[in-house]
Structure formats: structure tokens, C-alpha cells
Amino acid sequence: MLNTKRQQPSVERPRILVVDDEDMILRLMERFFQKSGYEVDLARERNQAETLLENHRYDLVVTDLGVTDFHEPGGLEILELGRRPESEPKLIILTGDGRPEVERECLGRGAHLFLSKPQPLDQLGQAVSGLLEN
Numbered sequence: 001m002l003n004t005k006r007q008q009p010s011v012e013r014p015r016i017l018v019v020d021d022e023d024m025i026l027r028l029m030e031r032f033f034q035k036s037g038y039e040v041d042l043a044r045e046r047n048q049a050e051t052l053l054e055n056h057r058y059d060l061v062v063t064d065l066g067v068t069d070f071h072e073p074g075g076l077e078i079l080e081l082g083r084r085p086e087s088e089p090k091l092i093i094l095t096g097d098g099r100p101e102v103e104r105e106c107l108g109r110g111a112h113l114f115l116s117k118p119q120p121l122d123q124l125g126q127a128v129s130g131l132l133e134n
Contacts, residue, residue, distance in 0.1 A: 016038045
């Protein structure tokens, strides 16, 4: 007997990396983005983020600027880590340091969006969706 059921093609879900040093924020974003249909990986420290970026392809990275050691030399290296010929994820900086000069520096170095904390999850979700559609 022939199987007449149609196999649904597997759809690859967009993959997001969330980098923040606050567990509560990580868990909230993880649940929110998973419910929105994304694959989500989490990193609490810059080293964890670097390892994940070296070993996985991400469509988008949301990172707290504090975790990236912005004020240290080379602090925005996380912007560069995700850029490889086969992968260039969109990058959202989420920070409590919303000074215009910090925003200019981040955008000038390749961030796609610069958002201040706290940011309502629904607004962050809209920003993510908008970036991934383009």
C-alpha cells in the first residue's frame, strides 16, 4: 500500500543568539523568541558568544553592550565575529547606555539597530522580525 500522506517540507527556522549577563533577561528572551518561531541560543559572557559565533550560523544577534566590554579596547569585536563569507548576521545592540556617541559608534561599526533598555519584548520582536525580513 502506498503512503498517500504528503510530507511537509522541513522549514529551517531563523536562528538567534542572545547575549546578556542577566539570567532573567536571557530566559525571558529565550521563551519569547522560541514562541515566535525562532531557534535561540544564549550566552552570558563574551567568551561564550565568541564560541557560539565561531561554531554556528546565526541570522541575528541581540547583545547587551555591557557584555561586549564596549569601553575596553576592541570591545565591539562581537560585531566582527559573526561576519564570515557564508554568514553575516544582523546585529541589535540592547543597552542601558543610550548616549548618542555610543549609538553612533555602534552603528558606524556595523550594528543594524541600537535600542535602549528596558525594551518591551513585543517591540523588540517587531524589530527582529523587520530585520530578518529584509
